[in-house]
Amino acid sequence: MNFGKLQLNEEVKKKLSSAVDSGTLSHAILLTGGTEKERKELSLLLSQALLCENSPTPCLKCNICKKIKSGIHPDVIITEGEAGKQRSIKIDTIRDIRSRAYIMPNEAPFQIFIILEASGMGEEAQNALLKILEEPPATARFILASRSRDDFRQTILSRVTPFAISEDSGQAAGEKENSKASKAAEDIFSALITKNEAKIMLSTGALEKDKKNYKLALERMILMFRNSIVSKYRTDSEVSITEKKFSDVFSEKEIINMQNVLKTLLSDADKNANDNLLVTRLAIELVACIDR
């Protein structure tokens, strides 16, 4: 396989090359790590490698290769979520992919469905995707790309072949910040679910000494609180697994109180210079919202 100008670590190149060249690349693969740009480039390059008829593949010059690169190949369908933003890929989008996957390809031997920043799928969307991955039509291939394996349910992971792009290639700054804050928010939610005070204290510790991250994480959590409340009333709402668990464990009143604590802390963050005190208050005040 020809990687063109794409810089990847040799180990990954070797693995992908041997799978592509021997025609044994799994029908569903997951690319993780690297930057958003690298994941997108590799997804397109792999599609070219699978469909280009020249050797070594992809030639990057033929009509097929060119069409894929410009995103106009009728059998390469690209869906793109937003990095660090859950539910940016709607369940209807996945349902569309599903119905389309059962239609015959236009000109290629099979269709390739690329889902970039696939962490944008909430629980419902992941469930819908799982149904396709469980019974994939013979004429469909899937390339998922995301920051981390942690973005997916175990059931999805068991259906895809993972390829980790080099982890140390340096993520784009914004993406890195967002994912750091999202991870902190997720960790605090998981700790809250246990209702264990020590775990909650420990989980908020990650926000010390980094005010920007602290504020991003709080904003993210306020959104997650809202989703948890919504999921109490609407079974069709697209919530993450953590949010669903959260809404099962806490009452609406508890969640609203926590949400208010965060709103106050967020506005205090701009006034109060003592960041570590804010982090301590975060843990203590969240714990105080839990009914015992």
Ligand SMILES: [Zn+2]
């Ligand atoms: Zn070509």
